[in-house]
Amino acid sequence: MKLTVNGDTLTLNGNTIADLVSQLELTGRRLAVEVNREIIPKSQHSDFALNEDDVVEIVHAIGGG
Template structure:
């Protein structure tokens, strides 16, 4: 199915959870996930299913100095 991930079209499997998407993207470190303008608590990543057409934003914290 298709979703909008950080402003770009992206294909994922049906019944994909947030944790499965994160694993597929191979993300490490700290990040925040928002689906349809709602921030998803980290404790809900495995339960939160992604639906076709969802608008997903993933923001990673990057240190600098």
């Protein structure tokens, strides 16, 4: 399925946020994920089904000080 992820078109080999995070090799990182302008809690990433043409924004925290 085709999605827009952080402004770029991407073909997802799966259908959940967890599948997307894995495909992008971001597993284990502290992330915030927004789908169609709605923030999806991490506890729902494994169950939240994405749909064709969804717009996804992923932001990951970077420590510093």
